[in-house]
Amino acid sequence: EDQVTQSPEALRLQEGESSSLNCSYTVSGLRGLFWYRQDPGKGPEFLFTLYSAGEEKEKERLKATLTKKESFLHITAPKPEDSATYLCAVQAAGGQNFVFGPGTRLSVLP
Amino acid sequence: ETGVTQTPRHLVMGMTNKKSLKCEQHLGHNAMYWYKQSAKKPLELMFVYSLEERVENNSVPSRFSPECPNSSHLFLHLHTLQPEDSALYLCASSAAATYEQYFGPGTRLTVT
Numbered sequence: 001e002d003q004v005t006q007s008p009e010a011l012r013l014q015e016g017e018s019s020s021l022n023c024s025y026t027v028s029g030l031r032g033l034f035w036y037r038q039d040p041g042k043g044p045e046f047l048f049t050l051y052s053a054g055e056e057k058e059k060e061r062l063k064a065t066l067t068k069k070e071s072f073l074h075i076t077a078p079k080p081e082d083s084a085t086y087l088c089a090v091q092a093a094g095g096q097n098f099v100f101g102p103g104t105r106l107s108v109l110p
Numbered sequence: 111e112t113g114v115t116q117t118p119r120h121l122v123m124g125m126t127n128k129k130s131l132k133c134e135q136h137l138g139h140n141a142m143y144w145y146k147q148s149a150k151k152p153l154e155l156m157f158v159y160s161l162e163e164r165v166e167n168n169s170v171p172s173r174f175s176p177e178c179p180n181s182s183h184l185f186l187h188l189h190t191l192q193p194e195d196s197a198l199y200l201c202a203s204s205a206a207a208t209y210e211q212y213f214g215p216g217t218r219l220t221v222t
């Protein structure tokens with residue numbers, strides 16, 4: 001059964017304090033790993049797709065990396081507006097199903 | 111309208127009511143999805159439609175009935191729901207069933 005776990009469950013950072021969020025997955029052949037950001041009361045907002053181990057993607061202060069067992073979302077010099085819940089999801093090869101992790105709730109304090 | 115829209119944004123219904131949730135995507139996508147998001151639980155995929163055909167149904171109770179009349183519209187028909195069905199129901203679309211998804215704002219459903 002495909003599974004996704006995320007750690008930590010919650011993270012509080014000071015503005016400018018860089019850190020990383022982890023997404024560990026078990027899937028029978030990975031088609032893609034997806035990162036989303038979700039603000040309270042809103043739907044998730046797409047950030048990145050990673051397809052193979054070693055791949056990296058960047059957007060502003062965010063950088064996502066992928067290995068065969070996990071993905072990291074690195075946040076460099078975060079700002080308060082980066083506060084949100086970050087969700088990771090995987091899709092297995094040959095299927096239509098997406099499996100989401102429980103998310104990491106990030107708070108960046110000014 | 112742009113992106114993915116959902117109506118209503120909030121819905122309160124009794125256990126004997128029948129209601130429908132509506133989703134519309136303005137992105138020219140071919141796949142649409144319904145998700146359930148409950149407190150303290152990960153997003154749960156309920157249904158997947160690709161080119162208007164249902165391709166995934168994750169053991170969802172029959173009191174939830176999806177309908178996809180065309181590639182831009184998706185409905186979720188609700189009847190005789192239970193209090194544990196109270197949740198945020200999210201609609202999403204993607205260019206194909208293997209691409210990243212774009213979500214609507216959700217319908218906050220409360221079953222009394």
